Amino acid sequence: MILSDMKLSEVILQHYVLMPVIRRFNIKLGFGEKTIKRVCEEYNLDTDLFLAVINLYIQQTYVMEHPLTVGQVAATVEYLQNTNNLIMQSQFPNVERHLRALMSNSFEHNKTIGVINNFFQEIKNELLAGIEYDNKQRFPYIERLCSGEPEAWAQKPADSPVKEPVDEKIFDLRSMLMKYLTGEADQNLCYAVFFALFTLENDIRQYNKICERLLNPAVNNLEKNAER
Amino acid sequence: MLKDRKIAVITSHFLEGRGLCSLLTENFSGIGIRLLASPVELSDSESNSYDLFLVSADLFVLHFEYLLPRKNKVVVFGNTLSAELHHSSLPFLNVNTSESDFVKQIDNLLNKSISQDNNDGLTVRETEVLTLVAKGLLNKEIADQLGISLHTVISHRKNIASKLGIKTVSGFTMYAAMNGLISLS
Known part of the structure; x- marks a missing residue:
């Protein structure tokens, strides 16, 4: 378990998967020997929320002791928005850049790479629909709840349009790439696609976990209080 | 390695079929060959006893629903034109080539398809x-x-x-x- 008096640099050297997390909290590299508490103060971040997010990332069974406060709910929404923005601005282009290079570099027109590309586009569109739902309906609704707007709970949006878990679809896509790729393909680019998909899958899983374990219980509480 | 293997040659063109059968007999001794005008002639149990189906491109298109589940045993053959129209990942044998090259291609495909797991x-x-x-x-x-x-x-x-x-x-x-x-x- 990671605590507030630990050095941020040591924690990250040990758990490199946390690199994207600090990026989403907008923490820049160069934090020297500072403790987590110190870094959070400098960046005006809620230390308890920061610790909850990183502990949830590295430990499947982590449970936060106290439910999120209203301020923490707003900060969590901001973190999730940053996650979505990074998925759209850097992770999608990253996978696509490698896939494009893979398609144009393969010796002859490689059918299986085309199939991988088609399914990636399908998954991407589905994720974009989910992100749009979050940005346009779910997050504004949560913001209204947080600001104590009267009757906000009555405008609860319908459930998300995403049907099958997207992280599992990416898992399937990744295993197709690994098991059934045929013909000539640049192996370096294949690795790049594989790892980019793996990172995306992992980030989406974490995103969902933050929603399930931290955000949704707090939102349910806010709704109950508002209805009273 | 190919001994005791059973191959079904499936084509509606008898001349093509007879030619392919004699080419196989000459070059690969010990294999069992049967010439069929359609895969539908085979019962399920008969069909499972074959190690390889050599199917002409036109019949492959007609019977692909039957052949695809057995795809690791199927090799399609035809001329350059049908090769261009062939949109599946199954191996394709182009007949517009020299005899020695054609035999070499069959040899490669036979070894490959027999060593593969079935789907x-x-x-x-x-x-x-x-x-x-x-x-x-x-x-x-x-x-x-x-x-x-x-x-x-x-x-x-x-x-x-x-x-x-x-x-x-x-x-x-x-x-x-x-x-x-x-x-x-």
Whole structure:
């Protein structure tokens, strides 16, 4: 378990998967020997929320002791928005850049790479629909709840349009790439696609976990209080 | 290595069929060859006893629903024109070539297809179910089409998912597309 008096640099050297997390909290590299508490103060971040997010990332069974406060709910929404923005601005282009290079570099027109590309586009569109739902309906609704707007709970949006878990679809896509790729393909680019998909899958899983374990219980509480 | 293997040559063109059969007999001793005008002539149990189906491109298109579940045993042959029209991941033998080159191609394909597992350990029935799931059919529709119970369809699906380590319905479609069981268009 990671605590507030630990050095941020040591924690990250040990758990490199946390690199994207600090990026989403907008923490820049160069934090020297500072403790987590110190870094959070400098960046005006809620230390308890920061610790909850990183502990949830590295430990499947982590449970936060106290439910999120209203301020923490707003900060969590901001973190999730940053996650979505990074998925759209850097992770999608990253996978696509490698896939494009893979398609144009393969010796002859490689059918299986085309199939991988088609399914990636399908998954991407589905994720974009989910992100749009979050940005346009779910997050504004949560913001209204947080600001104590009267009757906000009555405008609860319908459930998300995403049907099958997207992280599992990416898992399937990744295993197709690994098991059934045929013909000539640049192996370096294949690795790049594989790892980019793996990172995306992992980030989406974490995103969902933050929603399930931290955000949704707090939102349910806010709704109950508002209805009273 | 090829001894005691059984090969079915399937073409509606008798001259082509006779030619291919004698070419095989001359070059690969000890293999059993049967010439058929259509794969439908074979019963299920007969069909399973063959190690390889050499199918002409036109008959492949006509009977692909029968042949795809056995795809690891199928090799399609035809001329350059049909090679260009051939949109599947199955091996293709182009007949517009020299005799020695053609025999070499057959030799490579025979060795390859015989050493391969049959569809990652899926049975013919499981491959049929997988293909229909990938095409978007509902369990009930699959049961009707294959003449099996709903319960059997569900148990096939569970087995396929666990054999292939697939988690989602999209994964079935991905598998089928990657392995040429369906074409994406």
